[in-house]
Amino acid sequence: MNAGRTLATAGRILTQIRHDPRTIVLLLVVPSLLVGLVAWIFTDTPVFQSIGPAILALFPFTVMFLVTSITTLRERRTGTLERLLSMPLGRGDFILGYTLAFGLLAVVQALLACAYAIWVCGLDVKGDPWLLVAVAVTDAVLGSTLGLFASAFARTEFQVVQFMPLLVFPQILLGGIFLPRDQLPAGLKEISDWLPLSHAVDALNAVSTNSHDAAYVGGQVLIIAAFAVAAVVLGALTLQRRTA
């Protein structure tokens, strides 16, 4: 691993994205639009106030998962990954380069979505709004790293898109958005404890209601980060220099 090569890779990915303004707009604007839609649906009800924070976890996570899994799959398919692996690029350089580049985009995306939710949609955050941003960013980074990992198991774009319902939907269903997690049937509650998105939703709710201190939120962020690190390590293991 080498910082220069990691940064070169991150810079290269950001330059690629810069050449694609439509993707930038979609990445940055779509989560805010969806947050706005949810707020609109639940006008005059207290629902947005209760699920709004969770929605902030959901959209960046999903969007980053899709974008990253497809970009890395493309890299595997066009032969550029094979070229890089025949060069002195470490597998960690490659994965971390991606994580950095998409992490940076995730920061901007999460900032916009949180600002939109608070200032435009009137989401009332009792705790520190910056904690909200921190959780949303970690969550978006987790989405990218899971996307990287998933792309290893797909041969085509069609397959990789199917990983979204497989890896992402169960987390949404069990994450406490549809039903608070403590009301889930026995068994499902325990499963949901092991899903990273549940911890993101818990943390965001804690911030918006100010029901826990910053240490609790930090602990949840660490759990999410641990999942992200695990996905990075597993993703690096799936990059084989030699293939059949």
Place this chain on the structure above:
Amino acid sequence: MLNSPDAAEPAVVIEGLRVRRGRADVLHGLDLHIPRGQVVGLLGPSGCGKTTLMRAIVGVQKVKAGSVSVLGQPAGSAALRHRVGYVTQAASVYDDLTVRQNLDYFRRVLGAGRADVARAIAATELEDCAGRLVSSLSGGQRSRVSLAAALLGSPDLLVLDEPTVGLDPLLRVELWALFHRLAGSGTSLLVSSHVMDEASRCDRLLLMREGAVLADATPAELLAETGAADAEGAFLALLRRRHARHALPDAADDADAGASTDVGEDAR
């Protein structure tokens, strides 16, 4: 001994290389030496195992048995990643970057000097489109970008998989001149092609068919030995000879020598 570390040591030494892809053997027990500082042509029909052999030399191919040693080290070892340049058949460059941005990224991965980018662009005559996105280039230009990327960092061994496909004749001549200049400065090159008329441009030829090497000789030796007028003719002569030998026991006790049509389906 072959593994004495003197300058005449071959660039690539392959012993008993077997590669299996899916259910079929693609290479069955290949033995091969590729000399240093020469342009070696790897010729053979599509599907004969050229790309697999090249991948094994670069060290990105899983092999079943045998050894591949490159510049005195096992193929694919970390120390070789600076010293071996590889151009895949499809241009492996980023569509959504300009030519210069592509080369600059690969240069940074290799840790090569900044001036290398301009040098590689000049060598492949891409000056006019250096600032253009690769997605807007023609097929021939894209494969030149891929070649330019392999020239970065001045590797000791260049493995080029069909680098001249789809190029206009003038450019092809110029690229072959470039290959010989590189060989003159000590680079070893392995260049594959399925176009037989490129054979005469090589210092040495490897003719492959169905995962085996039919001939390993200089173009002149090959023509002299087979009595053919060109590489295509030599290839055919070798095939006939090989097949005749194959069919000999059958032909001896059987008048029906017409079994020559089952030379074999192409191994994938």
